[in-house]
Amino acid sequence: MRILSTGDWHFNAGxxxxxxDSVGQIINYTYKNNVDLVVITGDIYERAxxxxxxxLAIACIQGLANKVPVIIVRGNHDAPGDLKLYNEIRSxxxxxxxxxxxxxxxxxxxxxxxxxxxxxxxxxxxxxxxxPEASKEEGDRxxxxxxxxxxxxxxxxxxxxxxxxxxHMTIAGAKAQNRQQLGAxxxxxxxxxxxxxxxxxAMLGHIHMKQYLNSDLEFYNGSVAALDYGExxxxxxxxxDTETNEVEWQQLNTIHRQxxxxxxxxxxxxxxxxxxxxxxxxxxxxxxxxxGGDNLAAAREQIAIAMDTLGALEYKVNxxxxxxxxxxxxxxxxARSLSDKLKQYWIATGASAYANTEDMxxxxxxxxxxxxx
Numbered sequence: 440m441r442i443l444s445t446g447d448w449h450f451n452a453g454x455x456x457x458x459x460d461s462v463g464q465i466i467n468y469t470y471k472n473n474v475d476l477v478v479i480t481g482d483i484y485e486r487a488x489x490x491x492x493x494x495l496a497i498a499c500i501q502g503l504a505n506k507v508p509v510i511i512v513r514g515n516h517d518a519p520g521d522l523k524l525y526n527e528i529r530s531x532x533x534x535x536x537x538x539x540x541x542x543x544x545x546x547x548x549x550x551x552x553x554x555x556x557x558x559x560x561x562x563x564x565x566x567x568x569x570x571p572e573a574s575k576e577e578g579d580r581x582x583x584x585x586x587x588x589x590x591x592x593x594x595x596x597x598x599x600x601x602x603x604x605x606x607h608m609t610i611a612g613a614k615a616q617n618r619q620q621l622g623a624x625x626x627x628x629x630x631x632x633x634x635x636x637x638x639x640x641a642m643l644g645h646i647h648m649k650q651y652l653n654s655d656l657e658f659y660n661g662s663v664a665a666l667d668y669g670e671x672x673x674x675x676x677x678x679x680d681t682e683t684n685e686v687e688w689q690q691l692n693t694i695h696r697q698x699x700x701x702x703x704x705x706x707x708x709x710x711x712x713x714x715x716x717x718x719x720x721x722x723x724x725x726x727x728x729x730x731g732g733d734n735l736a737a738a739r740e741q742i743a744i745a746m747d748t749l750g751a752l753e754y755k756v757n758x759x760x761x762x763x764x765x766x767x768x769x770x771x772x773x774a775r776s777l778s779d780k781l782k783q784y785w786i787a788t789g790a791s792a793y794a795n796t797e798d799m800x801x802x803x804x805x806x807x808x809x810x811x812x
Contacts, residue, residue, distance in 0.1 A: 440550040441473055443507075444605070445676040446480030446644030447662040448499075449516065451492035453485075454664055461663035461691045462499040465676050468689060469506050474678065475547035477503050480644030480660065481514025481560060481607030488521050497528060504530035508545070513538045513559035514607040514644055515625055539569055540589065542597075543605075553681055554597055556638075558606035560645075561586060562624045586626045587636065594637035601681055604633060604641040613659065616647040616670045633657055640679055649675045655686060663691060668724040669698035672717060694752065695721040701742060703729035708741040719750035730761045 445465055448458050469477065483496050503509050511534065513522055522536045535543065537557040545553055563582040567573060586608075594602050608626040610633075625645075631653050633641045640656035648671050649661035660677055662670075672695040678687040697718055700711040725742050729735060739756055746754040774780040 440475040440545060440547045440553060440681050442476045442478060442545075442555075442603070442642070442679045442681070443469060443474045443676060444478040444480060444642040444679065445660055445663060446512070446514070446607070447482045447647055447660070447666075448479075448496070449482055449485040449662065449664075449666055450496045451485045451488055452666055454666060455492055455495055457664040457694055459495050459499065461674065461693055464691055465663070466499065466502045466506075468676075469503060472678075474507050475550065476545050477507055477509045478555070478605045478642055479509065479511045480605055480642055481512045482516040482644060483511065483514070484518065484521055485516050485666075487518035493521075493524075497524070500525055500534060501528050501530050504528065504532050504534045506532070508532045508547075509534045510543050510555070510557065510605065511536045512557055512605055512607050512644065515560040517560075540586075542593075549682055552599070552601050553603060554600040555603045555605050556590060556593060558586065558590070558604060558608065558626070560607045560625050583626050583628060587628060587632055590633075590638075591636045601639040602637060603679075603681075604638050604643070606641070607644045609645060610643065610652055610659075613646050613652065614648055614650060616662075616667065640681075642677065642679065649673070649688070656684065658686065664693050665696040665722075668696040668722075670696060672697075672721075697721045697723045698726065699723060700726045700728065701738070703727070703734050703738045708738055708745065710745070715749055718746075720752050723751045723754040724757055725754060726757045726759055728759045728761055735760075 443465070445462075448462060450458055452458075468474075479500075484492060488496070500509060500511070509532070511522060511525055513536070522538065525534050525536050528534055537543075537559050539559065540561070541557050543555040543557055544550075545555065561582055566582050566585055590604070606626075608628060610628055610630060612630045634653045634657070638657075641652065641658070643652075643657075643659050646659045647662040647666060649659060651658050656679070658677065660675060663674055663676065665672065665674070672693070674691045674693045675688050676691065678689070679685075680687065695717060697713075699713055699718075702709050702711075723746060725746075727735075727738055727742065729738055735758060742754070742756055774783045
C-alpha cells in the first residue's frame with residue numbers, strides 16, 4: 440500500500456494562504472496518483488483555531504477524505520478539543536483523530552501486513568491521566584521511558600506485521616529549523632530507539648525540516664510552508680510504499696521567507712552575504728542596523744530600491760537602532776581651560792573644523808581670562 444504523510448501545517452500562524460496553497464498541492468497529488476491512506480502527523484493549527492483557520496483546515500481535510508481515509512495525530516500546538524470536529528465531518532472515506540496512543544489497521548489492498556502505531560504529543564501529566572492504574576515506581580520514570588517501553592511491548596504483542604510509527608515527538612539528534620522552539624515536556628526518543636523497538640518505518644511530525652533519522656524509512660516530513668524567515672526554502676511531503684519499501688518525496692511549490700541583515704555605512708546600505716536566488720520571489724525581512732537612528736529614512740529608501748532590483752515578492756524592514764557610545768577622552772578631562780577642552784574635543788572626535796579655528800580658540804581663551812578676573 441501507499442501511505443502519504445504530511446504534517447506541521449500550522450493554520451492560524453499568520454500564513455494561512457501559503458499553507459492552503461501547499462495542502463492544495465497535496466490534495467491534487469492524492470487525486471492524480473495511487474494513494475491508499477493519508478497520515479497527518481500533528482500541528483494542524485499553530486494555536487487554538489479561529490473560524491477562518493478552522494474553515495480552511497476543514498476544507499483541506501475533507502478534500503483529502505473524499506479520496507482516501509485520513510488519520511490525524513494530535514500535535515503539541517493543537518489545542519485540546521480542536522480536532523474533535525473532524526470526527527463529525529461528512530466525507531466519502533473515514534477520518535480518524537488520535538488524541539491518545541492507539542492503533543490503526545488499514546483496509547486497503549496490500550495492507551494486510553501493515554499496522555500503524557499512532558503516538559500523539561504526550562506530556563507526563565497526560566500519560567498519567569491515561570494510566571491512572573500506574574504504580575508509583577512507573578510514575579517516577581520519564582514520559583519518554585514509559586512511551587518507549589509501551590511501543591516495544593506493542594510491537595512484541597503484534598507479531599507478523601510491518602509496524603509503522605506515526606507520531607508527534609522529538610528524536611534526539613534531529614536538526615530543527617532556525618529559531619524553532621521544540622516543546623521540552625513531550626516525548627524524546629533516541630536516534631536508534633525506533634529501529635531497536637522493532638518498527639519497520641516511522642513518519643513523524645514536530646520538527647519543521649525534512650530529514651531522515653536512523654534509516655530512509657524513518658523521517659520527518661517537515662512543515663508544508665515557510666513558517667519563519669530564514670527557514671530551509673524547500674518543503675516536501677512523502678509517500679511510503681510498503682510493497683517496494685521505498686519513500687517517494689514530492690517537493691512543494693512554496694514561497695520562501697528570507698532573512699537579510701543590512702548595515703548603514705557612510706557609503707550607504709551594505710548587505711551581509713546572501714544568495715540573490717533566495718531573494719527573487721521571496722518574502723524578505725531586512726534586519727537593518729543603523730547607529731543612532733538618524734539615517735533610517737535614507738536607509739529605507741535604499742532598501743526599497745534593492746528589493747525591487749532583486750525581485751522580492753514583498754519585504755519588511757526590522758530596524759535595529761544601535762546606540763552610539765560617546766567616550767570622554769582622557770585628554771579632554773585633563774584640560775584645565777575651556778579653550779584647551781574644546782581643542783582636545785576636536786582632536787578626539789577628528790573634527791575637520793579644528794584646523795580653521797585658531798581665532799575662535801584665541802577668543803575663547805580671552806573671554807575665559809576676562810571672566811575669571
